[in-house]
Amino acid sequence: MDDQQLLRYSRHILLNELGVEGQERLLGSHALVVGAGGLGSPVALYLGSAGVGRITVVDHDVVDETNLQRQIAHTLARLGQPKAESVKAAIAAINPDPQVLALVQRADDTLLDRLLPGVSVIIDCCDNFTTRHMINRASVRHRVPLVSGAAIRMDGQLSVYDPRLAGSPCYACVFPETGGVEETRCATMGVFAPLVGIVGTMQAAEALKLMCGIGSRLSGQLLMIDGRDLSFTQIAVPRQPNCTVCGQAH
Numbered sequence: 001m002d003d004q005q006l007l008r009y010s011r012h013i014l015l016n017e018l019g020v021e022g023q024e025r026l027l028g029s030h031a032l033v034v035g036a037g038g039l040g041s042p043v044a045l046y047l048g049s050a051g052v053g054r055i056t057v058v059d060h061d062v063v064d065e066t067n068l069q070r071q072i073a074h075t076l077a078r079l080g081q082p083k084a085e086s087v088k089a090a091i092a093a094i095n096p097d098p099q100v101l102a103l104v105q106r107a108d109d110t111l112l113d114r115l116l117p118g119v120s121v122i123i124d125c126c127d128n129f130t131t132r133h134m135i136n137r138a139s140v141r142h143r144v145p146l147v148s149g150a151a152i153r154m155d156g157q158l159s160v161y162d163p164r165l166a167g168s169p170c171y172a173c174v175f176p177e178t179g180g181v182e183e184t185r186c187a188t189m190g191v192f193a194p195l196v197g198i199v200g201t202m203q204a205a206e207a208l209k210l211m212c213g214i215g216s217r218l219s220g221q222l223l224m225i226d227g228r229d230l231s232f233t234q235i236a237v238p239r240q241p242n243c244t245v246c247g248q249a250h
Contacts, residue, residue, distance in 0.1 A: 001027065005097070009051050022212035023051060027097070029211040030054040030118055034107050034135055035125030036083035037061070038196030039149050039203060041073035041090075043123050046204035048091035048098050052211065055091065056101045056115060059084040070193040107131055112138035121207045124148040125200065129175070133245075136171035139163060140246045145210050145219075146171065149203040154192050156199040156225035159237070160206050160218040163246065168219045169239040170246040177244065195227045 001024065006013065009023045031052050033040050036059035047055055061083050063074045073090040074083065084102035091100050105111065107126070112135065116122070122144055124135050132148065139146040145162040148171055162168045202223075206216045224233045241247055 005051070008095070008097075012050065017214050018212055022214070025212045026051050026208065027053045029120040030056070031207060031211065032056045032058070032115055032119045032122045033087075033125055034058045034122065034131065035127065036071075036073065036087045037067065037125065037127065038070045038191065039125035039151065039200040040083075040087065040123075041071045042197050042200035043125055043204045043207070044087045044091060045073055045094065046201060047123075047207065048100070049094050050204075050208055051095065051097055052208070053097070054099045054101070056103065056119075057084045057087050058103045058105065058107050058111070058115075059087075060104060060106045070191060070196050072197065107134065109134060109138065113141070116142040116144050119144050120211050122146045123203055123207050124171075125203070132171060132175075133177050136161065137245055140170050145216075147203050147206045147210070147216075149199040151196045151199045152191055153189055154195065154227035156195050156227065158199055158202050158206070158218065158223045158225070159221060160210070160216040162210075162216070162219045165219055167239055169237050170243060172245040173240040173243045174222060174237045192227050195225070198225065198227070 012018045012023050013020055029052050031047050033044050036057050044057055063078050063081050063083055063086050067074055073087045078086045082104040084104050088100045088102040116138055122139055124132055140163045143163045147160050149158045161170050206218055209216050222235050222237045
């Protein structure tokens with residue numbers, strides 16, 4: 001780190017859990033953020049401000065006025081622009097250090113297989129089960145830890161799936177691909193604006209801890225958040241030996 005970086009990240013460096021070594025790990029890390037909306041906005045902004053060296057943002061959508069109620073990385077001036085490009089501009093306005101790659105496209109198996117070698121952590125900020133399961137399968141294939149978050153109406157959830165750990169479940173262990181879970185969308189169900197900020201900020205925290213070497217204690221745990229009374233419920237989620245995604249991997 002140069003003198004400017006030592007100053008910029010001084011509040012991290014003062015932490016016993018991080019120090020210079022932890023901050024240098026962040027500067028040398030590569031985070032993949034899938035989704036640049038309500039969750040992806042705080043995730044990307046905190047990863048960028050914290051000094052993650054490389055950030056790849058994948059999102060096919062453009063900024064719409066209805067997004068501005070909760071997607072804090074976007075502005076009125078960037079209406080109609082691709083969300084991935086808007087997030088890149090928002091990070092650059094805070095911190096010029098990170099190398100940000102904005103990919104204006106849908107995540108698919110081919111893209112994920114191309115991106116994941118060399119990625120330190122995946123942060124799932126998307127809004128549909130099809131993409132979530134695709135990301136999970138790629139996480140298991142490439143043995144890259146996955147930080148998954150979701151928020152709808154007044155309810156949120158957060159978990160970490162780390163295929164490097166023998167006892168860690170994958171997303172499909174908790175939400176099987178054939179489970180018939182009902183798809184819900186903000187456009188029809190609504191979402192409490194600060195809730196995506198709470199979940200997204202916690203996703204960023206778990207991702208940063210994984211990248212700097214502190215590690216996450218949410219692996220094998222599902223944290224559920226009730227925004228009505230701001231209560232948190234944490235339950236253990238064991239790996240399923242017969243899981244169609246991670247069963248053979250373990």
